[in-house]
Amino acid sequence: MQDSEDYTQKKAFFERVLTVYGRKPALEALRDPLLQCHALHLSSSNRGGGIITELLDAAAKKSIPVHEHSREALARISKNGKQDQGVALDILCPSFRSLQTYVEELPGLAPQRILALDGITNPQNLGMILRSAAAGHIDAVLWSSKGNAALGPLVIKASAGTLYRAPLVMCDSQVNALRRLAQQEVEICSLEANASQTLFEFTPKKHVAYVLGNETEGVSKDVVQLADKSLSIPMNNGVESLNVAVTASLIAFAGSLAKVR
Amino acid sequence: MQDSEDYTQKKAFFERVLTVYGRKPALEALRDPLLQCHALHLSSSNRGGGIITELLDAAAKKSIPVHEHSREALARISKNGKQDQGVALDILCPSFRSLQTYVEELPGLAPQRILALDGITNPQNLGMILRSAAAGHIDAVLWSSKGNAALGPLVIKASAGTLYRAPLVMCDSQVNALRRLAQQEVEICSLEANASQTLFEFTPKKHVAYVLGNETEGVSKDVVQLADKSLSIPMNNGVESLNVAVTASLIAFAGSLAKVR
Numbered sequence: 001m002q003d004s005e006d007y008t009q010k011k012a013f014f015e016r017v018l019t020v021y022g023r024k025p026a027l028e029a030l031r032d033p034l035l036q037c038h039a040l041h042l043s044s045s046n047r048g049g050g051i052i053t054e055l056l057d058a059a060a061k062k063s064i065p066v067h068e069h070s071r072e073a074l075a076r077i078s079k080n081g082k083q084d085q086g087v088a089l090d091i092l093c094p095s096f097r098s099l100q101t102y103v104e105e106l107p108g109l110a111p112q113r114i115l116a117l118d119g120i121t122n123p124q125n126l127g128m129i130l131r132s133a134a135a136g137h138i139d140a141v142l143w144s145s146k147g148n149a150a151l152g153p154l155v156i157k158a159s160a161g162t163l164y165r166a167p168l169v170m171c172d173s174q175v176n177a178l179r180r181l182a183q184q185e186v187e188i189c190s191l192e193a194n195a196s197q198t199l200f201e202f203t204p205k206k207h208v209a210y211v212l213g214n215e216t217e218g219v220s221k222d223v224v225q226l227a228d229k230s231l232s233i234p235m236n237n238g239v240e241s242l243n244v245a246v247t248a249s250l251i252a253f254a255g256s257l258a259k260v261r
Numbered sequence: 262m263q264d265s266e267d268y269t270q271k272k273a274f275f276e277r278v279l280t281v282y283g284r285k286p287a288l289e290a291l292r293d294p295l296l297q298c299h300a301l302h303l304s305s306s307n308r309g310g311g312i313i314t315e316l317l318d319a320a321a322k323k324s325i326p327v328h329e330h331s332r333e334a335l336a337r338i339s340k341n342g343k344q345d346q347g348v349a350l351d352i353l354c355p356s357f358r359s360l361q362t363y364v365e366e367l368p369g370l371a372p373q374r375i376l377a378l379d380g381i382t383n384p385q386n387l388g389m390i391l392r393s394a395a396a397g398h399i400d401a402v403l404w405s406s407k408g409n410a411a412l413g414p415l416v417i418k419a420s421a422g423t424l425y426r427a428p429l430v431m432c433d434s435q436v437n438a439l440r441r442l443a444q445q446e447v448e449i450c451s452l453e454a455n456a457s458q459t460l461f462e463f464t465p466k467k468h469v470a471y472v473l474g475n476e477t478e479g480v481s482k483d484v485v486q487l488a489d490k491s492l493s494i495p496m497n498n499g500v501e502s503l504n505v506a507v508t509a510s511l512i513a514f515a516g517s518l519a520k521v522r
Contacts, residue, residue: 034499095498124385128504135500165498233514237356237426238295239396242510243389249507250514253494 015098018091018164019077021084022153023051028161029091030058035164036092040066043074043086055087080152093164099171099180102140106184109139112207114186115248116142118174118223119214123149127158128245129212134159134166136252141166142181142209144174147220175222181209188227190219191251193241195230199251202231210251215244276359279352279425280338282345283414284312289422290352291319296425297353301327304335304347316348341413354425360432360441363401367445370400373468375447376509377403379435379484380475384410388419389506390473395420395427397513402427403442403470405435408481435472436483442470449488451480452512454502456491460512463492471512476505 017038020026029035040059046052059066075081078088097105106112115138120126126149133141149155156163171177182188186207191199211227213219224230233242233250242250278299281287290296301320307313320327336342339349358366367373376399381387387410394402410416417424432438439449447468452460472488474480485491494503494511503511 128507131500131504132507134498135494135496135503137497160502160504162498162500165500167498233396235396236398237395237423239392239423239426241421242396243392243421243506245504246389246393246507246510249503249510253511 012101013092015101015170016093016096018093018096018151019079019088020091020151020153020156021078021080021088023055023085023087025153025156026087026089027051027055027058029089029164030055030062032161036094037062037064038090038092039064041074041077041088041090042066042068043071043084044068045071046086080150083152091164093166093168095165095167097140097169099142099169099177102169103180103184106181106186106207111204112139112186113137113204113251114140114142114169114181114207114209115251116174116178116188116209116211117144117148118211118219119217120148120212120244121214123152123154124158125215125243125245127155127160127163129248130155130159130166130168131162132245132249132252134162136249137254138252139167140169142169142171142174142177144171144177146173175220175226178209178211178223178226181207182226182228187229188223190224190227190230191232191247192218192224192230193232195232197229197231198234199231199254200234202229212244212248273362274353276362276431277354277357279354279357279412280340280349281352281412281414281417282339282341282349284316284346284348286414286417287348287350288312288316288319290350290425291316291323293422297355298323298325299351299353300325302335302338302349302351303327303329304332304345305329306332307347341411344413352425354427354429356426356428358401358430360403360430360438363430364441364445367447367468372465373400373447374398374465374512375401375403375430375442375468375470376512377435377439377449377470377472378405378409379472379480380478381409381473381505382475384413384415385419386476386504386506388416388421388424390509391416391420391427391429392423393506393510393513395423397510398515399513400428401430403430403432403435403438405432405438407434436481436487439470439472439484439487442468443487443489448490449484451485451488451491452493452508453479453485453491454493456493458490458492459495460492460515461495463490473505473509
């Protein structure tokens with residue numbers, strides 16, 4: 001029983017840890033008073049001084065352990081040996097969850113508004129989506145490691161550091177994840193420029209996942225087949241589509257905007 | 262009388278002409294069947310063949326004149342000799358107006374929703390703002406040549422080509438333009454992260470100009486002093502600000518989103 005509880009706690013902890021890499025992103029995160037960092041990892045190949053000293057000072061101020069690794073071991077931790085600059089940092093992101101945890105919690109949750117990301121390959125767009133989702137009314141951002149930009153420095157920058165506060169649900173494959181959610185009373189709605197029903201005419205039955213596709217390719221074929229319906233945003237002046245981060249933001253703030261004329 | 266009418270017509274025509282530069286932007290615009298192009302300008306220093314031949318073919322298909330100029334003369338037309346690549350194109354943008362024309366028309370117009378751009382220096386953001394303004398419910402985008410990114414290739418690309426359809430009102434100085442609008446029953450509202458009144462609680466009396474400031478500096482001091490009020494967008498999870506193009510998009514679609522739960 002003790003062991004099982006211990007395992008559950010550890011699991012709950014580790015699925016909330018995001019490992020970021022790069023010297024500047026790590027330093028900015030260490031200096032953010034609101035962020036809970038867990039451990040700083042450095043490559044033994046780093047030269048001392050300069051920003052490495054600043055990183056060590058910032059880690060000491062946050063009272064977090066510093067681990068030294070071989071270049072190869074650090075690359076396994078950062079998962080990006082080419083761009084990690086010999087630095088990785090574990091950050092506790094309280095709103096991150098695995099798909100498994102989220103699915104287990106779902107029956108007890110109030111109606112959920114989910115943003116499902118199906119091919120957001122541009123880090124700028126992904127960062128902006130996370131920033132708007134964190135600021136607005138989104139309960140979960142379903143991010144799959146397959147098909148979307150990695151949660152690296154470009155995304156962190158474009159998110160203005162809000163990635164760490166975003167309600168991220170992590171999965172491997174978007175279509176598999178959506179299949180599981182569909183079994184849990186989640187209505188799957190793909191956003192498509194040519195859909196006849198508009199986002200503004202739609203009221204979800206209970207939980208809803210709005211699926212955003214790639215800017216060029218749109219929502220993938222497998223996901224379209226799975227979707228309960230497709231929704232569009234009506235546009236003026238012959239404009240054919242919106243930036244995907246703008247679409248995400250309109251969904252995220254739909255609740256607040258209900259009062260606007 | 263004839264002369265005066267002729268002058269007025271010419272003026273109305275020329276304030277709707279945007280001169281774009283660069284080989285690829287010019288070719289894309291020439292190939293867009295919905296765009297009305299007026300003249301193609303080439304530098305005599307261009308070598309023939311390749312994309313120059315494609316430009317000439319596309320101009321012939323649209324039956325528009327091709328003018329050859331010295332490099333220096335072309336630089337005066339493109340207003341960017343360093344980046345024009347020896348190519349400039351005059352495009353008729355039916356929704357463009359000068360501030361003077363807009364102010365004259367204003368008394369006869371239905372309540373206007375204006376987006377005023379006070380320091381949008383990032384071409385990506387400017388392009389996205391124009392795309393959302395064209396697609397959504399914005400009657401005029403007040404763009405000043407001073408303080409904002411130029412309407413060049415980066416903006417055109419980020420706007421996904423919708424710049425040409427945006428309801429742009431051109432002026433030199435944002436603060437001077439807003440002063441003139443304020444005299445015409447336009448309520449000036451600056452968007453600021455710390456404002457106590459929210460965008461969602463606000464109903465304009467008649468015309469309204471929503472002022473968007475620089476992402477780092479915010480709305481400029483002169484404009485803040487001029488503003489009737491400042492408005493914020495309430496945010497969750499300790500997020501301190503939204504991307505400025507996202508803010509613009511929420512304003513642009515506020516009307517449609519009013520129907521969403």
